Amino acid sequence: MQFLDFEKPIENLYDQLAKLKENGEKSGVDVSATVAEYEAKIASTRQELYGNLTAWQRVQLSRHPDRPYTLAYIEKMCTNFVELHGDRNVKDDKAMVGGFADLDGETVMFIGQQKGVNTKMRQLRNFGMANPEGYRKALRLMRLAERFNKPIVTLIDTPGAYPGLEAEERGQAEAIARNLFEMFKLRVPVICVIIGEGASGGALGIGIGDRVLMLENSWYTVISPENCSTILWRSWNFKEKAAEELKLTSDYMAQFGLVDGVIREPLGGAHVNQDEMADILKKRIKQELAELKKIDADTRIQQRIDKFSHMGFFEEQ
CATH class of the missing domain: 4.10.860 (DNA Excision Repair, Uvrb; Chain A)
Structure with missing residues (x-):
């Protein structure tokens, strides 16, 4: 341990x-x-x-090396998982995984970022930072699920989309923007769950859904505390203060109306009892899917658009 x-x-x-x-x-x-x-x-x-716990301590928990990642949740919650590969354009991005799986008798399309469990796998998975082809693969799988009228569940856990020069050359911003645009129009139920880190456009790229949920010790914001500290104070030494000021924890996100619910974790974090955490998440996903199926597609799409359109608040001086 x-x-x-x-x-x-x-x-x-x-x-x-x-x-x-x-x-x-x-x-x-x-x-x-x-x-x-x-x-x-x-x-x-x-x-x-x-x-x-402080905000920074929750950030630390979200990055715990023993914390379950996307494939671990799929393995524990589902059977008959068939992983699908490639964006049919450039290559198969190992940082983004997805495929059909059996969730207690129902076929569901699972998509999510995957971090590695050791040094070699972290390099292979690019530390969960997807390239444009990863987001295009995700969109391809969403459209496939829509074609067969199967619900979609995305599991978000990324420090951000890959910021390298080659990613920008292949259209990183366009790929994420395209996903945002297309996810609003999907005619099947879409549930998004932030299971760890939810940073910037890398998280948003698979984060538009009818229900957006967060695990208790996950975080969701436009920038990581370290990078925020670097920009504001020219040093990483203020990352704890940045975490507090960003209001990035699940309780704040629910309070601001940016997520639809918080899923409590076992005492000590999801890594302490992965089986229990997977069981809790599975029950919540099934509950949300049952409710979403009662709503017709057109109404569901309009509710999805309205929800995101009304996010945020401001004051006029």
């Missing part, structure tokens, strides 16, 4: 508990009562720690 900086108190308790169990085994002494005390202390410490 890997611990983040702010989880040091819990890490220390786990170390003490491990030593206690080891000493108990070596000496043959019954330490079950003391073990129970330590476990209770760990639970109370975790409850206290996670009951008052």
Whole structure:
């Protein structure tokens, strides 16, 4: 188990508990009562720690190396997943994955960014930063789902679209803009879930849906705290302050009306109990799909357009 900086108190308790169990085994002494005390202390410490997380701590949790990514959720929630590849133009972008899967007897098109689980896979997946061909692949799969009248679920987890020169040369901005335009018109139900990082146009490129949901320890904003700090203060040292000022956490997003709901995670984050998190997410997706199916396509599209059109607020001086 890997611990983040702010989880040091819990890490220390786990170390003490491990030593206690080891000493108990070596000496043959019954330490079950003391073990129970330590476990209770760990639970109370975790409850206290996670009951008052800062924005930056939630950003750290969203990036936890053990946090489940798109393919992990699909594997745990679905059966018979058939991954589809390529944008039929340039190549297959490994940072964007998608395909049909069976969700308790219903065929659903799942699309999402995929980060790697180790150094080699992170490089292969380009750290979840899709190129234009990734967004064009996503749009191709959405149109395929629409053709067969199958609902779409997108799982968003990206630090942003790839900002390299070659991506811009191949039309990164146009690809994302095209997805925004086309997703508004899809005649099938569309559910978008931010499962980790939701940064900038990279997230928006697959983020237009009838329902936009966020996991509790995910974030959603126009720029990462580090890059915001670099622009405003010419240094990464103010990333914690930037995270607070950006109001990027799920509670703020729901309060501002930018997402339709927040999905609570197991205590300690999604990585602590991936199976439980997948089960919670699966139930919510099925619930939302059941409600969306009751609405005819034309009404659903108009509601989708109206929802995004009314986002944001301003004051005139």
